[in-house]
Amino acid sequence: MFDILHRVGIKASIGEVYNALATPKGIARWWTEETTGDNRAGGMIKFRFSDNGRELGVFDMKILELHTDTRVVWEVIRGPAEWVGTKIRFDLRREGEFTIVLFKHEGWKEPVEFMYHCSTKWAIFLMSLKALGETGKGQPSPHDVRIGDWH
């Protein structure tokens, strides 16, 4: 199994960062505006990505863990074949004036080229989460920073 790892430090309270990860409304402000669903462990969240009306991606995730101000874990139920069954994990802690986010997208079966792309794109979205915490404004899809021909 192969994992995507990232770490960012955000000058915002741990509660603000947690809320941006634990609720569909929060996630919609940094990952994709088209986020709907539950905010309780065991519930589902639906994520859609589009570009000028063209659908780019559809992801349904199960919320496996929600530990206030500490951890959020999702499992991918529906999405690109390479994503199904993988888990996405956010671990939070304070370090000085920063809330540290350790991110792990774990359980890729093979390090396919799409995994290379998703790794870079996750970094972009975590920088969007950082911007949301520090300036009040993220860059969720469809306003996300483009990294190449695969968006």
Place this chain on the structure above:
Amino acid sequence: MFDILHRVGIKASIGEVYNALATPKGIARWWTEETTGDNRAGGMIKFRFSDNGRELGVFDMKILELHTDTRVVWEVIRGPAEWVGTKIRFDLRREGEFTIVLFKHEGWKEPVEFMYHCSTKWAIFLMSLKALGETGKGQPSPHDVRIGDWH
């Protein structure tokens, strides 16, 4: 062993991207301004990172492979303990109007927290390489985008 993977697409010729990876002068325009050394396989390149005069990082790398417009591979000879012995690989190809860069920092012994940080930071620097190719101006250290308390 654990690897950091990234993929970006750059609207620039493959020759321009290759030159930005294959020569100290090119690397100085997107990774760190303090880059000196050789531009031949078997040679060495020295990278320094600093912040207001404070030294943040020192890396000496051996150039293992230089294949024009195709591939660049370095081996870390001196640097943080977790980096020594790892390899950094850039594979290039054309895809439509883009030069695709597949990046791999391979051979980490353990997925330590520093690896999480370096993964995100490599994405930032590859976006700097992309900006260099597309606008003529990258954001090499010390002008690089900060991602948290570890810079």
